[in-house]
Amino acid sequence: MPEHHEIAGPAHGEPLPENRVGALVRVPLDSAPTARWSRALGAHLATALVGHGPVGHLRLNDLVQGASIVIEGVEPAEAEKLGPALREAVEAANQLCGDDDPPGPRNMGQPEADRVAKIVSETTAR
Numbered sequence: 762m763p764e765h766h767e768i769a770g771p772a773h774g775e776p777l778p779e780n781r782v783g784a785l786v787r788v789p790l791d792s793a794p795t796a797r798w799s800r801a802l803g804a805h806l807a808t809a810l811v812g813h814g815p816v817g818h819l820r821l822n823d824l825v826q827g828a829s830i831v832i833e834g835v836e837p838a839e840a841e842k843l844g845p846a847l848r849e850a851v852e853a854a855n856q857l858c859g860d861d862d863p864p865g866p867r868n869m870g871q872p873e874a875d876r877v878a879k880i881v882s883e884t885t886a887r
Contacts, residue, residue, distance in 0.1 A: 764798050764858040767791045768851060769828075774835075783819075783834040788847065790828045794854075799825035801854035809846035819843075 768788055775785040794802070803824045810819065820833035835843060869877075 764795060765855045766794050766798065766851065768830075768848070777833065781834065783836040785831065785833045786835045786840075786843075788830040788832075790825075790830060793828040794825055795858070798854050798858045801857045802830070802850050805853040806846060806850035809849055810843070 767790070769791045770789045773787045773789075775787070777783065777785055803821055806824070807821060819835065819839070824830060824832065830847065832843070832847075
């Protein structure tokens with residue numbers, strides 16, 4: 762099923778503990794994305810930020826949490842560049858995940874996957 766998400770509102774900043782650098786920034790999404798979409802977003806965002814000097818303190822682990830993009834360590838000097846990079850990463854993730862089928866070969870056909878799921882359902886119902 763194709764997947765598409767949009768930034769749903771303004772970002773919200775939160776201070777981090779005193780021994781950390783920058784702020785935690787939460788950007789709301791219209792709904793919680795799949796793991797596939799989240800990985801695509803993270804890959805595109807990381808690529809977009811490579812070579813930008815002040816991004817050394819960013820933490821992109823657990824980038825998507827529920828229906829929010831969460832970036833830790835955002836400093837004022839990088840905030841201007843982060844906004845456009847984030848917007849482009851969302852667009853790239855939407856483009857990548859806009860297909861009905863994820864890319865790549867499958868290890869079995871859909872009928873066999875359905876049979877496996879049926880067996881699991883039948884054996885859990887006992």
